[in-house]
Each structure stands twice: as C-alpha cells, then as structure tokens.
Amino acid sequence: MDSQKTNSTLRTVNVVRYVMPLREGGSLPALADADDGFSYVLKFRGAGQREKALIAELLGGEIARLLGLKVPELVFANLDEAFGRSEGDEEIQDLLKGSQGLNLALHFLSKALTYDPGATIVESVLASKIVWLDTFITNVDRTYRNTNMLLWNRELWLIDHGASFLFHHSWDNWEKQAISSFPLIKDHVLLPYANDLKAVSEEFVAIITDEKIEEIVAMIPDEWILASRDVETAEEGKEVYASFLKMRLKNFEVFIKGAEDAREALI
Structure with missing residues (x-):
C-alpha cells in the first residue's frame, strides 16, 4: 500500500x-x-x-x-x-x-524482515536516495544499531521517521539548522554505499517543489502543532516547517557535501 x-x-x-x-x-x-x-x-x-x-x-x-x-x-x-x-x-x-x-x-507489513546490513547490500543509487532523504530531513535514526528499514516482498521499505526534524525541539534556531550540514549522517547505515549523491540531488531537487512542500506540511493536524505551545497559531507552525524545508532544499549543496565528506572519512 x-x-x-x-x-x-x-x-x-x-x-x-x-x-x-x-x-x-x-x-x-x-x-x-x-x-x-x-x-x-x-x-x-x-x-x-x-x-x-x-x-x-x-x-x-x-x-x-x-x-x-x-x-x-x-x-x-x-x-x-x-x-x-x-x-x-x-x-x-x-x-x-x-x-x-x-x-x-x-x-503493517506482515512477515517483513528487519534489514540486516551484514546480510543484504543495498545498491548505490537506492542507498544514495535514502541517505539524501535522511540528511535533508535531519533523521538521526537509521544507524547500524537501529536501521528502521524492512525487507518486504524483496524490496526495501522505510519506517519510523519520528526522530527527524531536530529543529522543532528548539524552535529558536531553525533557520541556522535549515542551512547547515548534518554531521550525524556519519552514523547512517547506508552511507558506505551512497556514492551517487550528486546525481540523486539533481533528481530530487526537481521533484520537491515549493508547492509539494506546502501540500505535505498542510497535512499536519492543527492540534498536533498547538499541543507543544511553541507557536501561537497552527498556521505559524506550518509556515516554519515549510520554510525550513524550502531553505534546506535551496542549500542542498551544503548538506550533500557534508554527507560526501563523512563518507570519504569512512572509506
């Protein structure tokens, strides 16, 4: 599904x-x-x-x-x-x-298996796409300790993105985080295989338009945003999420270089 x-x-x-x-x-x-x-x-x-x-x-x-x-x-x-x-x-x-x-x-993906990096090698383009995604959304939780990927019907499925968007735990510096690299990408389980980041960037930057960002952010229920009391209105909160993603996309070279540097340090 x-x-x-x-x-x-x-x-x-x-x-x-x-x-x-x-x-x-x-x-x-x-x-x-x-x-x-x-x-x-x-x-x-x-x-x-x-x-x-x-x-x-x-x-x-x-x-x-x-x-x-x-x-x-x-x-x-x-x-x-x-x-x-x-x-x-x-x-x-x-x-x-x-x-x-x-x-x-x-x-629920019945009978899915947890991805085991020691048993299954992910090809470079797919690995690069997943690493790109996780450095874009600042996801800290796709490591060897907890891969958050499943093998189902011989395909790799991504689960559990709840540890992404680190900025929303401290809203006062979201602009800085939007234009910064993501050093924690060094722990990503697929980083050693991700040698197509530049090619993937060209593809993904064309897909993620401002309109698509706004469409996805609009899905957030107002009550979820207001529950933390970080912002006065749900509209304000959604504007921050959308602006974070738009700014990060415009500065994608920064986080991609950070991921490439981290990968070179590994290999």
Whole structure:
C-alpha cells in the first residue's frame, strides 16, 4: 500500500483492537486493528516526544513517498475515549488514556524482515536516495544499531521517521539548522554505499517543489502543532516547517557535501 505521490490528506481510521505492544521502540508503538479491516503499527501522541514525533513521522514519510521510496501507507488513527479501559498493563493503559483522539499509524507489513546490513547490500543509487532523504530531513535514526528499514516482498521499505526534524525541539534556531550540514549522517547505515549523491540531488531537487512542500506540511493536524505551545497559531507552525524545508532544499549543496565528506572519512 504505497504511492509515489503524496495525498492531499491521509485516510482516517478508527482503532478497534489493541493487539500487542511492539517494544522495539522506546515510545511503545503497538500493533492494532482498525475498522477498515487492516492492521497497523500505531504511533501514540501520548508517548515519548508526543505530537512532535508524529509530525516528524508524517512529514518524513510523505516526503520519502514523494521521492519514490517505499513507505507503508500512513493513516490518521482515531483512538476513542473508551478504548483501552480493559487493558491490564498499567503503563499501556496510561499511554492509551493519554493518546485519545488523533494518532498516526503505518500499514503493517506482515512477515517483513528487519534489514540486516551484514546480510543484504543495498545498491548505490537506492542507498544514495535514502541517505539524501535522511540528511535533508535531519533523521538521526537509521544507524547500524537501529536501521528502521524492512525487507518486504524483496524490496526495501522505510519506517519510523519520528526522530527527524531536530529543529522543532528548539524552535529558536531553525533557520541556522535549515542551512547547515548534518554531521550525524556519519552514523547512517547506508552511507558506505551512497556514492551517487550528486546525481540523486539533481533528481530530487526537481521533484520537491515549493508547492509539494506546502501540500505535505498542510497535512499536519492543527492540534498536533498547538499541543507543544511553541507557536501561537497552527498556521505559524506550518509556515516554519515549510520554510525550513524550502531553505534546506535551496542549500542542498551544503548538506550533500557534508554527507560526501563523512563518507570519504569512512572509506
């Protein structure tokens, strides 16, 4: 369930059954069933970095999809007020209570395998595309320790972009971060294979237009932006996200040179 172009909005489903926690992540995502008949990996607004992680997941996933990378379908997942009252685990019950309303979920890829860099080599162009994406959105979480990629139907799928967009944890310096390189790219699991960054840049800069950026940013629910109280209005918050991405794109040579330098240091 993927697409190579973004939607103007995401589908909304209602969670009908909490199946089990997925304890690989620190924010306790869960496998859940929804009223559309599908299973999802549910990301909770009441966990960890709260709504900011959901915003990063939404933006990162839809930008990846726009660029033609494989990402499970993202949906808004509504959690009813009564949901989880019968849950026996107190920690999970508190999480469910704190996540009532609109959450985010990824279509569950049944029988997918975690990408193992020791077992599967990713070809250069695809590796370069993923590294480009992650340095563009400042994603710290695609390392050897936690690759956040799955092999499903012999294809590489990207998951979990909630640790992207570092600037929104400190809004006062977003302009500086927008035009800076991303030193943490040195830890990227695919960086050793990414020797086509310049060619990928030409392709991706042509795809990511200002209009596409605004379309993706517009998907963010107002309530998620307002929850952190970093900005006065949701419109102001969306303007910052859009401006960050536009500025970063205009200065792509800076972060691509940083990634190329980091790669040369590795090899």
